[in-house]
Amino acid sequence: MSKSWLRHPQRIPLRKCLFQIHLWSGISLGLYIFFISITGSVLVYRNELYVMATPNPLISSDSESVLSDELLIERVRLSNQGYEVTRVNRSGDPTKAVEIWLEQDDQIKKRFFDPYNGNDLGSAARTGQMLVISLINLHESFLFGETGRKINGIGAIAVLLIAFTGLIIWWPGIKRWKRSLRFQKGIGWKRQIWDIHSMVGIWSFLFIIIFAFSGAYLCFPNFFHDLGDQLQPMTDENAGSRFVDKFLYWLAFLHFGRINGIGLICSGPGFCDQSIKALWTAFGLAPALMFATGATMWWNRVLRRWLRQNH
Numbered sequence: 647m648s649k650s651w652l653r654h655p656q657r658i659p660l661r662k663c664l665f666q667i668h669l670w671s672g673i674s675l676g677l678y679i680f681f682i683s684i685t686g687s688v689l690v691y692r693n694e695l696y697v698m699a700t701p702n703p704l705i706s707s708d709s710e711s712v713l714s715d716e717l718l719i720e721r722v723r724l725s726n727q728g729y730e731v732t733r734v735n736r737s738g739d740p741t742k743a744v745e746i747w748l749e750q751d752d753q754i755k756k757r758f759f760d761p762y763n764g765n766d767l768g769s770a771a772r773t774g775q776m777l778v779i780s781l782i783n784l785h786e787s788f789l790f791g792e793t794g795r796k797i798n799g800i801g802a803i804a805v806l807l808i809a810f811t812g813l814i815i816w817w818p819g820i821k822r823w824k825r826s827l828r829f830q831k832g833i834g835w836k837r838q839i840w841d842i843h844s845m846v847g848i849w850s851f852l853f854i855i856i857f858a859f860s861g862a863y864l865c866f867p868n869f870f871h872d873l874g875d876q877l878q879p880m881t882d883e884n885a886g887s888r889f890v891d892k893f894l895y896w897l898a899f900l901h902f903g904r905i906n907g908i909g910l911i912c913s914g915p916g917f918c919d920q921s922i923k924a925l926w927t928a929f930g931l932a933p934a935l936m937f938a939t940g941a942t943m944w945w946n947r948v949l950r951r952w953l954r955q956n957h
Contacts, residue, residue, distance in 0.1 A: 699774025
């Protein structure tokens, strides 16, 4: 058994069984994997996207004195008959436009107004910010709240199964394992698809495990914390220094590849920060590429052959 595994793993029945598990798990969860991979990679830059989506504060060039809240609200009401002012947001800079929310029949409109004369300066609706927030919710829970989060967690656990079965299937034998680490030239495109699938899978294996395992933790935090308490019970001596607490702490940060918006191991914005985020983005896209290449192989080897036989 051990010699066969080292030299000719393709002949082992267990490998064939694991191949079927890997294949059908990947096909059934493929769209989920593709969606989570794409959205997760985009959200590596969630802070940058949020800043880009934030409207630039308008600055007045009026030389008059700044209106008080009472006078500003009075002028806004006169120009917006039927609306009630529900919120006034001033920035620290008196020259910047004031954001005012107006409500009528449960409908709210957000506008910028000149702090000197009360003139309407345009919409303050943060549509771009809401799109970023919606993308975050889509990635975390598919917009289904706690139920969607649980489904996402189950999917993350299933990805762990796919990854580990893929690792076993990848092993080509002791004589050919080095060749499986790089892209081969001069072969047919179908074999190249397999090489891409195999090569990307093995090089990104550790990242996929981190993404999936940390994703499961973020979806089921209570379960992981309870498990940590069982593995290392809290005592007066280890309070604040338990290994399980540190492990879960870093597990969450590893999922996003950053701490407080800055890339791991980096001290601030700059080359290091952008390099870490680019690395997380690239490996975050690996599962999507794995699905695309895996689906292509399934089409060539299974589905197209079946269609030919039945038509």
